[in-house]
Amino acid sequence: MYTVAQLIGGVWGAGGEGGELVVHDPADGSPVSRAPVATADEVAKAVEAARGVAAEWAAAAPADRAAALHRAADAVEAAAEDLAQATTAEMGKPLDDARGGVAAGIGTLRQYAELAPVRGGRTLHGGHDALDFMAPEPRGVVAAITPWNDPVAVSCGLLGAALVTGNVVLHKPSERTPATGWLLARALDSALPAGVLSLLTGGGEVGAALSGQDVDVVAHVGSTATGRAIAAAGARTGAKVLLENGGSDPLVVDADVDPLWAAEQAALGCFANAGQICVAVERIYVHRDVADGFTDALVARAEALTVGPGRDPGTQLGPLVDRRHRDHVHGQVTAAVAAGARVRAGGTLPEGPGAFYPATVIEGCRHDMALVREETFGPVAPVVVVDSFSEGLRCAADSPYGLAATVLTGSMSHAQRAWRELPVGTVKVNAVFGGAPGGAAQPRRGSGHGFGYGPELLDEFSTVKVVHLEAPGRGHW
Numbered sequence: 001m002y003t004v005a006q007l008i009g010g011v012w013g014a015g016g017e018g019g020e021l022v023v024h025d026p027a028d029g030s031p032v033s034r035a036p037v038a039t040a041d042e043v044a045k046a047v048e049a050a051r052g053v054a055a056e057w058a059a060a061a062p063a064d065r066a067a068a069l070h071r072a073a074d075a076v077e078a079a080a081e082d083l084a085q086a087t088t089a090e091m092g093k094p095l096d097d098a099r100g101g102v103a104a105g106i107g108t109l110r111q112y113a114e115l116a117p118v119r120g121g122r123t124l125h126g127g128h129d130a131l132d133f134m135a136p137e138p139r140g141v142v143a144a145i146t147p148w149n150d151p152v153a154v155s156c157g158l159l160g161a162a163l164v165t166g167n168v169v170l171h172k173p174s175e176r177t178p179a180t181g182w183l184l185a186r187a188l189d190s191a192l193p194a195g196v197l198s199l200l201t202g203g204g205e206v207g208a209a210l211s212g213q214d215v216d217v218v219a220h221v222g223s224t225a226t227g228r229a230i231a232a233a234g235a236r237t238g239a240k241v242l243l244e245n246g247g248s249d250p251l252v253v254d255a256d257v258d259p260l261w262a263a264e265q266a267a268l269g270c271f272a273n274a275g276q277i278c279v280a281v282e283r284i285y286v287h288r289d290v291a292d293g294f295t296d297a298l299v300a301r302a303e304a305l306t307v308g309p310g311r312d313p314g315t316q317l318g319p320l321v322d323r324r325h326r327d328h329v330h331g332q333v334t335a336a337v338a339a340g341a342r343v344r345a346g347g348t349l350p351e352g353p354g355a356f357y358p359a360t361v362i363e364g365c366r367h368d369m370a371l372v373r374e375e376t377f378g379p380v381a382p383v384v385v386v387d388s389f390s391e392g393l394r395c396a397a398d399s400p401y402g403l404a405a406t407v408l409t410g411s412m413s414h415a416q417r418a419w420r421e422l423p424v425g426t427v428k429v430n431a432v433f434g435g436a437p438g439g440a441a442q443p444r445r446g447s448g449h450g451f452g453y454g455p456e457l458l459d460e461f462s463t464v465k466v467v468h469l470e471a472p473g474r475g476h477w
């Protein structure tokens with residue numbers, strides 16, 4: 001059992017007067033971690049303490065901050081297996097996936113450590129005796145509020161980028177993965193000056209208290225509803241708000257593709273991490289010409305997955321994060337079936353402990369069903385048959401979200417139309433996942449705003465000071 005401690009003002013074990021929360025293993029319901037809950041007063045004190053060391057960290061040489069981040073990445077690397085084990089124990093994903101998430105996080109820390117010190121601003125020559133330059137500066141105090149679905153990778157991105165650009169950071173990890181957040185904070189803190197990183201634990205009320213504080217940036221990765229509450233808080237406090245939120249990513253399957261390969265892609269997109277990925281495939285628009293072969297192959301893939309606890313080698317489909325979330329997933333499936341859709345695989349609540357949910361394929365879905373329009377965040381593949389690629393694109397574009405979308409097509413002209421016409425932050429052609437290392441993403445509409453990844457995140461956590469220099473008395477230098 002992990003016993004989590006908070007880090008406030010450089011002191012481990014501070015606060016926690018708000019009570020205690022216990023996380024249960026989603027595979028069997030056994031208790032995994034206990035974590036303190038911060039009070040609003042502790043949150044306020046943590047922000048005040050962070051503000052107190054902000055100027056010193058901001059004044060550190062960029063190369064020194066980068067060296068500290070490299071040492072922090074070394075410490076995370078040394079704790080990598082513990083972090084992966086904690087992730088799997090707290091949120092259930094297969095251990096190899098958890099290891100992959102930790103490795104991705106370490107890679108991001110190192111990438112930011114390399115990129116940050118070489119950043120510069122523009123220089124303009126207004127005249128022979130005048131010069132303007134733009135100097136990036138840290139924004140100050142950053143609140144980073146993170147989710148549970150890939151806790152190390154997501155947190156390393158936000159924390160690494162904010163710290164290396166000279167900000168002090170208060171991290172509030174998800175209440176579903178507090179031990180993972182604590183192990184990460186311990187590793188990072190071991191390489192940083194005291195007080196530069198703080199860790200506050202607890203639920204949404206702690207996140208709300210933090211985002212209502214006098215901070216300079218609130219960076220939130222999580223659900224759209226939470227993102228909107230944070231945006232409202234930011235409108236009151238004046239903090240910059242960076243939101244990487246939910247999605248309902250479409251997959252459009254064109255008439256000219258191999259239905260077996262398309263089903264393989266769909267299965268990966270829908271069932272990896274039990275569908276609990278922000279850019280998971282949430283709805284499928286398949287051309288009528290290939291729909292039968294595609295759906296049959298997808299059903300076969302869903303039924304072939306090895307289901308079990310994430311810690312068992314060979315598990316391909318772990319449990320959902322908890323039963324509350326499983327109820328949400330099953331509720332959407334049940335509503336779609338009540339409205340006329342048909343279950344081809346899965347779709348029933350299994351007996352036994354834990355929060356398992358089977359890989360589910362539902363055919364006969366319509367574009368207006370909640371299962372199709374809303375984020376499900378579970379291992380569910382709703383299939384909508386369309387009569388043309390244009391209809392598929394039209395449906396794909398019609399969404400309150402704007403995170404990412406995939407098209408599978410052999411037609412260059414359809415691929416070109418897809419990236420031009422889909423109003424999302426990322427368009428993928430012929431692969432549901434992937435993308436070059438360091439790739440950035442800028443979601444739209446209900447999915448948030450601002451860059452959440454990539455070198456551009458360094459800019460999000462920086463502000464720019466414009467300096468105009470002129471020779472005195474209109475003379476010469």
Ligand code: NAD
Nearest residue numbers: 146147148173174203204207208222223226244245246278
């Ligand atoms: P969530 O928004 O419920 O929780 C995320 C964090 O916000 C947690 O730390 C939580 O305690 C905190 N929080 C909750 N209510 C709050 C409030 N009122 N004010 C401030 N903070 C609050 O999301 P989740 O369930 O942990 O994560 C799943 C969601 O995250 C999905 O919608 C998924 O799509 C999204 N997600 C998006 C991305 C992306 O890059 N776009 C990446 C991963 C996950």
